[in-house]
Amino acid sequence: MEYFKSSLKSVLGSASVENEPSGADTVERLVDRLQSSTLLNDRRDACRALKALSRTYRVEVGAQGMDALRQILEMDRTDCEIIGLALDTLCNITSPKTFDEEVDKHGPNNKVGEQFTEIFIKNADSVGLVLALLEEFEFKVRWPAIKLLMHLSTNRLKDIQEIILVSPMGVSKLMDLLGDSREVIRNDVLLLLIQLTKGNANIQKIVAFENAFDRIFDVIAQEGNVEGGIVVEDCLLLMLNLLRGNISNQNFFKEGSYIQKLTPMFQISSEHDDNPLSTWSPQKVSNVHCMVQVIRALVAPSGPAQAVSNCQRIMRACGLLQALCNILMASGVPADVLTETINTVAEVIRGNSSNQEFLAGVMAPSNPPRPAIVVLLMSMVNEKQSFALRCSVLYCFQCFLYKNEMGQSQLIQTLLPQGNEVPSLTTGQLLCGGLFSSDSLSNWFSAVALSYALIEDNTQKEQLLRVLLATNIGKPPVTLMQQCVMLLQQGSKAQCKLGLLMLLCRWIAHCLAAVKSFLLIDSSIAYLTALLSSQENNDDLQETLLQSMCAMLIGLCVHFNDNSISNYTKEKLCNLIENRIGLERFQDAIGGLARHEVYSRTLKHPQPSAKNPSELLLDHEFCRLSKTLEGVIIKSVLDGSSLHQKNEITIPTLPDSVLITQYKEVIREQSSQIQKLNQLTESLVKEKNELEAQVHDLRSSISHLKDQNLVLRAAQTNLMPEENESINVTTNVTTNVGCTKEAEKYKNVITELEIRLVEYASMVKKYETDFERKLKEKSEELEKLKKDQEDLLELLAEDESKIMRYEEKLIALGEKIETDESSIELDTDDQAECNNSVERIDRLISP
Amino acid sequence: MSNRDPDNLISTNDETFDYLFKIVLIGDCGTGKTCVVQRFRSGTFIERHGNTIGVDFSMKTVLIDDKKVKLQIWDTAGQERFRTITQSYYRSANGVVVVYDITKRSTFLSLQHWVEEVRRYTSSHVLLILVESLREVEKGEAEALCQYLPEVLQVVETSAKENTNIDSVFFYLASELKRRHENRQINANGDEVVRLGASKKLSSCSSCSYKIF
Numbered sequence A: 001m002e003y004f005k006s007s008l009k010s011v012l013g014s015a016s017v018e019n020e021p022s023g024a025d026t027v028e029r030l031v032d033r034l035q036s037s038t039l040l041n042d043r044r045d046a047c048r049a050l051k052a053l054s055r056t057y058r059v060e061v062g063a064q065g066m067d068a069l070r071q072i073l074e075m076d077r078t079d080c081e082i083i084g085l086a087l088d089t090l091c092n093i094t095s096p097k098t099f100d101e102e103v104d105k106h107g108p109n110n111k112v113g114e115q116f117t118e119i120f121i122k123n124a125d126s127v128g129l130v131l132a133l134l135e136e137f138e139f140k141v142r143w144p145a146i147k148l149l150m151h152l153s154t155n156r157l158k159d160i161q162e163i164i165l166v167s168p169m170g171v172s173k174l175m176d177l178l179g180d181s182r183e184v185i186r187n188d189v190l191l192l193l194i195q196l197t198k199g200n201a202n203i204q205k206i207v208a209f210e211n212a213f214d215r216i217f218d219v220i221a222q223e224g225n226v227e228g229g230i231v232v233e234d235c236l237l238l239m240l241n242l243l244r245g246n247i248s249n250q251n252f253f254k255e256g257s258y259i260q261k262l263t264p265m266f267q268i269s270s271e272h273d274d275n276p277l278s279t280w281s282p283q284k285v286s287n288v289h290c291m292v293q294v295i296r297a298l299v300a301p302s303g304p305a306q307a308v309s310n311c312q313r314i315m316r317a318c319g320l321l322q323a324l325c326n327i328l329m330a331s332g333v334p335a336d337v338l339t340e341t342i343n344t345v346a347e348v349i350r351g352n353s354s355n356q357e358f359l360a361g362v363m364a365p366s367n368p369p370r371p372a373i374v375v376l377l378m379s380m381v382n383e384k385q386s387f388a389l390r391c392s393v394l395y396c397f398q399c400f401l402y403k404n405e406m407g408q409s410q411l412i413q414t415l416l417p418q419g420n421e422v423p424s425l426t427t428g429q430l431l432c433g434g435l436f437s438s439d440s441l442s443n444w445f446s447a448v449a450l451s452y453a454l455i456e457d458n459t460q461k462e463q464l465l466r467v468l469l470a471t472n473i474g475k476p477p478v479t480l481m482q483q484c485v486m487l488l489q490q491g492s493k494a495q496c497k498l499g500l501l502m503l504l505c506r507w508i509a510h511c512l513a514a515v516k517s518f519l520l521i522d523s524s525i526a527y528l529t530a531l532l533s534s535q536e537n538n539d540d541l542q543e544t545l546l547q548s549m550c551a552m553l554i555g556l557c558v559h560f561n562d563n564s565i566s567n568y569t570k571e572k573l574c575n576l577i578e579n580r581i582g583l584e585r586f587q588d589a590i591g592g593l594a595r596h597e598v599y600s601r602t603l604k605h606p607q608p609s610a611k612n613p614s615e616l617l618l619d620h621e622f623c624r625l626s627k628t629l630e631g632v633i634i635k636s637v638l639d640g641s642s643l644h645q646k647n648e649i650t651i652p653t654l655p656d657s658v659l660i661t662q663y664k665e666v667i668r669e670q671s672s673q674i675q676k677l678n679q680l681t682e683s684l685v686k687e688k689n690e691l692e693a694q695v696h697d698l699r700s701s702i703s704h705l706k707d708q709n710l711v712l713r714a715a716q717t718n719l720m721p722e723e724n725e726s727i728n729v730t731t732n733v734t735t736n737v738g739c740t741k742e743a744e745k746y747k748n749v750i751t752e753l754e755i756r757l758v759e760y761a762s763m764v765k766k767y768e769t770d771f772e773r774k775l776k777e778k779s780e781e782l783e784k785l786k787k788d789q790e791d792l793l794e795l796l797a798e799d800e801s802k803i804m805r806y807e808e809k810l811i812a813l814g815e816k817i818e819t820d821e822s823s824i825e826l827d828t829d830d831q832a833e834c835n836n837s838v839e840r841i842d843r844l845i846s847p
Numbered sequence B: 001m002s003n004r005d006p007d008n009l010i011s012t013n014d015e016t017f018d019y020l021f022k023i024v025l026i027g028d029c030g031t032g033k034t035c036v037v038q039r040f041r042s043g044t045f046i047e048r049h050g051n052t053i054g055v056d057f058s059m060k061t062v063l064i065d066d067k068k069v070k071l072q073i074w075d076t077a078g079q080e081r082f083r084t085i086t087q088s089y090y091r092s093a094n095g096v097v098v099v100y101d102i103t104k105r106s107t108f109l110s111l112q113h114w115v116e117e118v119r120r121y122t123s124s125h126v127l128l129i130l131v132e133s134l135r136e137v138e139k140g141e142a143e144a145l146c147q148y149l150p151e152v153l154q155v156v157e158t159s160a161k162e163n164t165n166i167d168s169v170f171f172y173l174a175s176e177l178k179r180r181h182e183n184r185q186i187n188a189n190g191d192e193v194v195r196l197g198a199s200k201k202l203s204s205c206s207s208c209s210y211k212i213f
């Protein structure tokens, strides 16, 4: 709106001495010439002048010249000169960045480019016109046409993607330009394609169909492969866009034998070993980062299992896995490249036994030679290594043992007493060292890594029970489990304890022998109950996690208990939980785990997501374990405790019915609560619908106001010349002043309206999210209550049947039971006899 | 660990090939395009699978005169709402298969439209085949129509359900594309001869020796 003031000044002649025409005037005159002149030369000059003004007077040129410029694109298609100028001008108008020339007027972060983009694409044919111009070979047309599309899609990606998809051969035309011999064009098309393929599976597929992968590999080769410049990185980014999350394209990539083409790119020369830094330029680092991302897109654990395993097989067969391992073992590789390469190797071998075997066989060129896995684990338990690198090694190790029985058993074997001489350094020894080191991060890593060897493998759990550790000379050796429990009790750092608890949980889950060993360790249960019953409410995340895990561990001791230890039978443990901890608190602690953000984040992806050491608390595999066992544990504990309640109460039968009435009460209460919640939900839904309608109304009024705004703006610019004229004539200055005042007023009104619009929009947004959130909360609550009710009903049914059984038993034992029916039944015989005798007496008495 | 990749032996030498051609399947929604591809690719027939969304990709290599011909098969969606998307797939196709359903007259009437689309968006070298799907029902009438559609090189009656002529469609396409490709290489200087018309029925394709991998 500032331009308005500046033109006002010139209109009123207050600032300038000469009657110098304002920018808006000039623009208007040029636009007029562009539209009405019949001479091509004239139009060209006008267009050239507009282009020159389109940075400084961007708003004016855009507001007044948009239609004229579009008309040029349509009518003057045969003249490259003027088309080029028009495209350049449109590029400036729609540019997503702010030009230095306009900062004073519209501020540094204005949205002018975005607004003009919106206006430009409102006419559906506009983008089609620009796409058609791509077919013109002339550089000064083709290049700005690409740039214009780039600007448009930067500002309005979704819209442009849809428009291009529905314009015939839109994507195909762009793909043709990848073959343009002029590098500027090719490179810019590459950028445009990266932009357009973002998050649009249909465009991704069409681009792949148009031989994108071939062309990308060609360009990469031309540009010098991994050693190449930023264009190589752009190519890889496009490839990544095409593959990530697009299963069809991944299939195409695999079937088209493109995986094989990746291998040579990873054969990174190590000629300049004497100066390793020179071989790893920042660009090369970026290129390798993109390359490994491409690989990971194909074998991501979230992908379809069959496809992932096919890709993994090909990657081994074509030497890609070997090439990756070579990078792992090479010297001078930057830490971040190494980290990402380890993560990539992890996913290439995950769950694929041949690939896992391959990694097991890789030897590091150390002296003496050691298996690569040992070298990797050495880094994991080394405090001096970067945190990211240590996490990546853990991930790699997790993937190495994933569904790898042989690897699991080999790891445990290294901990058991060996017959002959022992190899210098084994994975098991490293992990034990880490477990008992003073670095709590190493403790965590080692405990979790060791737990991977026990996943779904009871044999290894039992084998691990046999592991003995030598202590001080003269003292008897202790078992690994004893040592773990001792460390748990002595250790001060929460991270270390969390790691040990996760290991113990994994160890005793599903393994009766391990539970038994655990229960036999002095004070193991006492420690857990003490920790769990301390501090009723703790806000500290680590503390609450610790308590959850303690609850989990006790629960596992209940659930996987064969009652062989008389002090800690199922029943006694449940008793303990109830008296020392409280059932509710116990349930709360176990269920609490799932409520933490870190839990859901960890559960989502197998790779550790922690950004710094203090965030490393939970492990993916542990979260999965707790997710599957949480329910059965709680049920076991509840069953155990109700059993024990029953034992106490069965002698007098009355409390059963009391219990039932209590249950009934609870159920009744919950029913009414559910009803209330239902009503609430209903009213919320209604409210939400109303709000949506409101939002809709507001949206339409917003767009209405926007249009009005545009019209007013145009009107303003049209107003000026009139005023100008009247000043020249000097007939009535006062009306002019009135006129400008009025214009000013309009302007204010417009800005005010704009502000209010924005306010409304954000308010509506806020309401919407607010209500959605509330609605979600309520429905979750409802769901929970319903579940509770179901459980209770089940319990009730169980109890009722139990009572029945007791009653039957009693009857069978010949007991009297004071229910009306049974007393009648039982007494009939006696009564009959009695009646008979009375009758007889009567008869005797009567004469 | 016995779950080693079972297909390890089958497809490792899939990576080499002598020819590569793109085949695109088009036709009204529900005419059986996906069933045709499914039958050819994996030899199965699935009664119910959802409409194709956008386009599905699959690949299969066939052996023709001892040469490996790799076919990229793009199975497009017939639904109207995907029309503009699927158009993008015609242009660089080497062969197009138009499918219609003998039991649905409307899909027959659409043939004209489909052939026009091909005319508009493909190069002149494209090879067009008409497939009469669901053949187990009755005899089709596409042959007569072909008088007006000179681009159509072959009309094939197929049934994905009973596995009739499905392989023939692709083997015919593969061998014809291979033949043309070789011819083109031989008379690289000479004018390209586009064979039009002469649509004849292909009852069983025995003109070439073929074998599935």
Ligand SMILES: Nc1nc2c(ncn2[C@@H]2O[C@H](COP(=O)(O)OP(=O)(O)OP(=O)(O)O)[C@@H](O)[C@H]2O)c(=O)[nH]1
Binding pocket: B027, B028, B029, B030, B031, B032, B033, B034, B035, B036, B046, B047, B048, B049, B050, B051, B052, B053, B076, B077, B078, B079, B133, B134, B135, B136, B158, B159, B160, B161, B162
């Ligand atoms: N009897 C019989 N039915 C078939 C045959 N081929 C396909 N069908 C049936 O036709 C229906 C549609 O088949 P699709 O292959 O999904 O059709 P489409 O052409 O891929 O459909 P769009 O993906 O929507 O374009 C399926 O329910 C099949 O059971 C056939 O040869 N014989």
Ligand SMILES: [Mg+2]
Binding pocket: B033, B034, B035, B050, B051, B052, B075, B076, B077, B078
């Ligand atoms: Mg289909």
